[in-house]
Amino acid sequence: MNRMDQIVAYRCKKCGRIHYPCHDRCLDCKGRDFDRLVAEGDAKLLTYTQIFNLPWGFEVRFLIIGIVEFENKVKAMGQIHAASLEGIHAGMLLKPAWQPVRQVAGEAVYGLVLYP
């Protein structure tokens, strides 16, 4: 099973709600104690888009961006690396990786990359 050590979510010790990113108090019960929860397994695609008007720092023609849910219920946004939207559909399983997603001042910024 893949482990996405870079995607660390926080599970409320009191009520179990999973948070990603972290919050100072639980969104449900306002508890302040959390267990770290590393995103695990394949990522199920919940929704996605392909955008053509890109902000600063991208030298590609378009980006495909989606929100996924990992097997252990952690949800996160990531870039889907695919040539087009062909074959991409909600509910499909994607393989996660931690790779460069953007350049800032010549430096690579790493993030969640998803492969069909």
Added chain:
Amino acid sequence: MRDVAVIGVGIIPFGRRDEDSLLDMLAYSSLKALDDAGLGEKGVDALYVANMGAGILQHQTAIASALADRLSLLPCSADTVENGPASGASAIKNGVLAIASGYYDTVLVAGGEKMREVVGWKATDFVATLTHPQVEYPYGITLPGMAGMLARLYMEKYGLTEEQLIAVSLKNQRMGSLNPYSHVEMMITKEGIHDHRDAIVNNPMAADPLHLYDMCPVSDGAAAVMLCALEKASQFTSNVPVVVAGFGQATDTHTLQERDDPTELKAVTLAAQQAFARAGLTPQDVDVAELHDAFTILEIVESERVGFFKTGEGGKAAERGETALGGKIPINMSGGLKARGHPVGATGVAQVVDIVFQLRHALPEGRQVKNAKVGFTLNFGGFGNNIVSFVLRRAE
């Protein structure tokens, strides 16, 4: 608490205004509102200025202090209000509270943004800075991208169609062509943006499944309203006062991924419910509404969440013409953000200006909702994480 009224309004044509600075635009719209309210040669107690991006786009801060000086409103209190794309309605809300509490009698609220002096990717990037800096922004997500993801979920869950989105686009573009303050004056046809074999050239995909004509333009512009205690309004003007009958504001999670159901837009529902409860009115009492259609999908979802239509029915209602002039609930008779334009800090103020025109019965045939008595606005901040809405009524 005292009743608060809008006694003056001012707006300048939105669009590309290379000749004007941000402060110029704020000053022009403010002077119009002061004159309209009969305060052209008087001071005000307080000034609130809505602006999202001058610090980034113009490298200028403390806009309210600068505007108070230009308008010779000294020594009034002056604050800049930044609440993303809902800055305009937030600034008005603060003015309403200040008067309702009895602290001030007269408050000028101006909202403005100058977005066209930077290149397109900079403007897109500037708005994207409201997304989460660690778990959203680095991926290159934009506000159109967020709207695209919402539209896809809506298509899957409720059977929303491209034709329903186009119905909103055509209506708002048609209304914008009749509005002298509108950024986009061009009429479009369904053939030109959808049916014709070359339509994809005119209307390319922008944020799948949304096309170019599902998006609002990037605009310069400003608008202003003069607020006053209702009991004192007649001291200044014979304009029919428009009473701020209620406002509502609600927040939601910063990221889309942390909402149990991102199609719910809970903060929209809550803000509208609060505004109606405070006003003692219901969605069925509303004669005309200005909703935040930065993307066509938003007008549809908002029209459901605020209570005009049942969930999943907004798109069909738009396609049947129920949101057009003469329909069940006319929405965005100004052209909305889609056609009037979306200079972010100005938008929430411009929405109230347009409803005031409607409730004064001041618009020409073709835009005026006959005998409109109650109006509604919804200003959508973040991607649905900070919503401000107003119920306005014509004072009898």
